[in-house]
Amino acid sequence: MKILVIEDEPDMLDNMVRSLEEEKYVVEVATTFETASEKIHLYQYDCILLDIGLPDGNGLTILEELKVLDATQGVIIVSARNAVDDRVAGLNLGADDYLPKPFHMAELHARVKSVLRRRKFAGNQHIELGNLKINPEERNVFIDDELITLNRKEYDILLYFISNKNRLVSKTALGEHVWGDQVDEADSFDFIYSQIKNLRKKLKEHGSQLEIQAIYGIGYKLVQA
Incomplete structure (x- = not known):
């Protein structure tokens, strides 16, 4: 956030x-x-x-x-x-x-x-989407009631995608929101690619019904399978 x-x-x-x-x-x-x-x-x-x-x-x-x-x-x-x-x-x-x-x-x-x-x-204590549940205050993420371990940036990226479900999210918008306006000084978006790659791998390994789709040359979109 x-x-x-x-x-x-x-x-x-x-x-x-x-x-x-x-x-x-x-x-x-x-x-x-x-x-x-x-x-x-x-x-x-x-x-x-x-x-x-x-x-x-x-x-x-x-x-x-x-x-x-x-x-x-x-x-x-x-x-x-x-x-x-x-x-x-x-x-x-x-x-x-x-x-x-x-x-x-x-x-x-x-x-x-x-x-x-x-x-x-909408005032909810928990966010549920597919078989994924998040407790924003505790920063806990569960898939089928199993706690999965995310680092700080992976969690922030996931929460940003959920807040923008089914919307196309540009690399720039994602970088600014998760890393702050210092992202303007970055030479490339490799640090974003790395975090998203790890997040997608963890979601897949735990059987998440959510998928982060790459839109070539533009950004990403979170969709529910």
């Missing part, structure tokens, strides 16, 4: 990033309105943590831009501003939740997981 943290306070930003990365999220950051606006236009995220009080603009404008883009990611306003007007304005513009500072990281994690369940998995 890929999260964008829009926050200009260095200590708060550092704490949030470290805590989220410990939970195995791919985390990107923006410390200014300009950077945040650029990122939401260029990349897709599963959840955005948004500070309203940015040094060069109002975070509520980011919500307005997301609405114009018809974006599907969840948004949690994380701000010291706890005025009712700000909260109502943010929720009316499409924010999913509001978390006033200061807060415990455990509460942040709970809010993020809740938004992801509602946005991505």
Whole structure:
């Protein structure tokens, strides 16, 4: 899962990033309105943590831009501003939740997981597709009730494919979502090919009814046999 943290306070930003990365999220950051606006236009995220009080603009404008883009990611306003007007304005513009500072990281994690369940998995604790079942919070994957071992990236790739079942997923979109915008600096997509090869092998060995089909020159598609 890929999260964008829009926050200009260095200590708060550092704490949030470290805590989220410990939970195995791919985390990107923006410390200014300009950077945040650029990122939401260029990349897709599963959840955005948004500070309203940015040094060069109002975070509520980011919500307005997301609405114009018809974006599907969840948004949690994380701000010291706890005025009712700000909260109502943010929720009316499409924010999913509001978390006033200061807060415990455990509460942040709970809010993020809740938004992801509602946005991505219709509020379900488990995802079931064919004979495969995933527990997103525990990051466990079962095929016919047998636990299979995936590394972090294999799991992230599988979850991204399931979120985009029957859709054509380009190599670029997959790379950006699982590895972050640093993928732009990569010389090739060999690292993606390697992870997908291993994932496909594990799914086949365990008798999965799901198959990752390669679409030559374009990308991949997850289909159910």
